Amino acid sequence: MTNKFITSSIKYIGVDDNDIDLFESQYIVPNGISYNSYLIEDEKIAIMDTVDARKGDEWLPLLKKELDGRQPDFLVVHHLEPDHASLIAKVLELYPNVKIVTSDRAAKMLPQFFEGVDFCNCVITVKEGDSLSLGKHNLKFFAAPMVHWPEVIVSYEETEKIVFSADGFGKFGALAHDEDWACEARRYYFNICGKYGVQVQALLKKLATLDVACICPLHGPILKENLGYYIGLYDCWSKYEVETDGIFIAYASIHGGTAAAANKLAEILRSKGAPKVSVADLCRDDMAEAVEDAFRMSKLVLCAASYDGGVFPPMHDFLHHLQIKNFQKRKVGILENGSWAPCAGKVMKSMLESMKDIEIAGNSVTIMSRMKQADLAAMEALADEMLK
Numbered sequence: 001m002t003n004k005f006i007t008s009s010i011k012y013i014g015v016d017d018n019d020i021d022l023f024e025s026q027y028i029v030p031n032g033i034s035y036n037s038y039l040i041e042d043e044k045i046a047i048m049d050t051v052d053a054r055k056g057d058e059w060l061p062l063l064k065k066e067l068d069g070r071q072p073d074f075l076v077v078h079h080l081e082p083d084h085a086s087l088i089a090k091v092l093e094l095y096p097n098v099k100i101v102t103s104d105r106a107a108k109m110l111p112q113f114f115e116g117v118d119f120c121n122c123v124i125t126v127k128e129g130d131s132l133s134l135g136k137h138n139l140k141f142f143a144a145p146m147v148h149w150p151e152v153i154v155s156y157e158e159t160e161k162i163v164f165s166a167d168g169f170g171k172f173g174a175l176a177h178d179e180d181w182a183c184e185a186r187r188y189y190f191n192i193c194g195k196y197g198v199q200v201q202a203l204l205k206k207l208a209t210l211d212v213a214c215i216c217p218l219h220g221p222i223l224k225e226n227l228g229y230y231i232g233l234y235d236c237w238s239k240y241e242v243e244t245d246g247i248f249i250a251y252a253s254i255h256g257g258t259a260a261a262a263n264k265l266a267e268i269l270r271s272k273g274a275p276k277v278s279v280a281d282l283c284r285d286d287m288a289e290a291v292e293d294a295f296r297m298s299k300l301v302l303c304a305a306s307y308d309g310g311v312f313p314p315m316h317d318f319l320h321h322l323q324i325k326n327f328q329k330r331k332v333g334i335l336e337n338g339s340w341a342p343c344a345g346k347v348m349k350s351m352l353e354s355m356k357d358i359e360i361a362g363n364s365v366t367i368m369s370r371m372k373q374a375d376l377a378a379m380e381a382l383a384d385e386m387l388k
């Protein structure tokens with residue numbers, strides 16, 4: 001659990017969600033997720049984002065307790081997605097004098113989420129470079145469009161040098177679980193923000209102009225030390241650069257024949273000295289982790305059965321995920337399986353060709369139903385080409 005005091009006047013007032021089944025109705029979160037919210041106490045009091053309505057029964061009493069009878073002056077809304085903003089109307093109802101501070105785009109979107117709520121006289125819009133003085137503390141705002149939605153802003157508290165980074169630097173996993181940051185932050189990044197590398201780069205350039213002592217994201221731990229490590233990983237990820245030198249084999253197998261070939265290929269690659277080889281079963285393993293691994297590693301091999309004149313759907317689903325997440329700059333090998341008319345390779349190739357800077361290995365492998373001794377030469381050739 002995080003310490004409530006980030007500094008003597010900035011408090012963490014977020015909540016853990018340990019019983020959500022799927023984050024965004026699509027991502028497993030075995031260790032839950034945190035919805036972070038903060039309170040800045042000065043001459044003026046600012047609430048920094050609300051939390052998901054799922055945890056309103058926890059957050060609203062916590063807010064009330066920390067306010068200790070005082071009225072908040074501002075509710076800063078960095079991001080309007082409901083996991084952070086769904087209690088805005090509730091805050092207005094409890095504290096009618098509070099001013100919502102947010103981007104112009106968010107102000108226009110607010111009524112979409114809260115039918116019947118009058119926002120006419122309670123919203124202050126801020127744009128790039130605007131400031132909000134709370135007394136000793138001064139918030140400076142920066143636009144961060146598409147990190148992760150178009151209305152996103154981040155803020156920098158100049159006195160204590162704290163960045164409130166919205167979804168940026170977020171991580172799956174409730175704060176009660178003390179776990180490695182990079183693994184679940186990477187799975188979060190590529191699946192939530194992966195498409196928007198250019199926009200994340202733009203935000204990193206803005207952050208590079210600031211003296212940052214602490215990053216307060218909307219999910220996951222508050223980052224206070226070794227900030228260069230986290231910023232360096234974000235720089236690598238948002239440039240779509242290789243983080244780990246190695247080959248990721250993703251397979252979609254119906255009756256085990258393609259799985260056996262994928263595992264044999266992994267064995268061949270290891271025997272030839274591949275720096276790292278990891279294998280995922282797209283039918284059973286977590287799709288979000290497979291997406292993460294594709295971006296993380298330097299090379300990718302796709303192995304799939306043919307199906308209904310195309311490719312077996314779990315592979316199609318994986319490639320669709322890579323397409324929409326802007327997968328790029330990688331070398332990819334193809335192994336297909338088919339019992340009468342192998343066609344998975346053609347579909348995989350065509351989907352890969354829609355992606356940017358993808359080099360498809362000239363050596364591909366076609367097996368018929370089951371890998372046989374006669375297939376090994378083609379598999380060796382594909383392995384050799386992937387290791388070049």
Ligand code: FEO
Pocket residue numbers: 079081083084148149167218219
């Ligand atoms: Fe955590 Fe894009 O909301």
